[in-house]
Amino acid sequence: MARVRDIPPEELPPDLAAIYRRFAGEYGPFANQVAVIAHVPAALRHLMPMLMELREAKSLSKRHLELAIVTVSLLNACHYCVAHHAPFLEVEGVSREGAQRLLDYATHPELDDLDKLVVEYAIAAWERSNRIPEALFARLRVHFSEAQIVELTLRITLCGFFNRFNDALRIEEEVAVPG
Template structure:
């Protein structure tokens, strides 16, 4: 159980209830997270529509987004986010075992050169953002448009925010997230 109570969408004004339900119904099994964010209407009003709009825009290929999210979530040991994003990354073609060893990216047989670049950049942008090697950034610029670089950086740092938020408030993984991860383990 989270350290604060979950707020149900029925407790919110209609505009916020609509955002809550739209996100919880379409983005993935993040209902417990949305229910905690509902304590702060401005967060609910702005963060979740931003995530939905970014997903709809498809500026950054989903494979690279999910690689970055899983890497940052592993760096922060955020089990909630790894559990939720592991199935999304599996859909993008990386096996469950490959996802489990994504932090060994240098010799990972399921990652191509661009995947490895995303892992390397996610680690650098999260751990040492003021010391990202210029050569790494040049490689990033060669592989991605400026808009994609900005979104990748946004999603890396936003992921770290969500990792810390989820862990600080001990947000529980939803049953659907558990089932998706168990399905991956069973080979479904």
């Protein structure tokens, strides 16, 4: 159970309730997270639509985005985020076991060279953002536009925010409904 109570959408003004329901219904299995974020209307109003808009834009491949997210979540030991994003990565061709081993990217048999670059960058951007070698950026620029690099960096650091947020407030993984 989270450290704060869940806010149901019925307690929110209609515009925020619509964002809440859309995010919880379309974005993924993050109902417990959005129920806690709802305590801060500005966060609900801006963060959730931004995430949905970024997903719809598809500026980055889903595989590379999920590699970055799962990597940062593993670094932070955020079980909530790893549990929620590893299945997205599995759809992109990386097994659940492979997702758990992303930090060993250099010898990872399920990753190609570009995948390894994304994982390497995610680790560098999260762990030593003020000391990322120019050579790493040069390698990124071969494969990604500047806008994609900015978005990748945004998603890496935003993932770290969500990792800390989820863990600090003890947001629990949603119970899967048998289907």
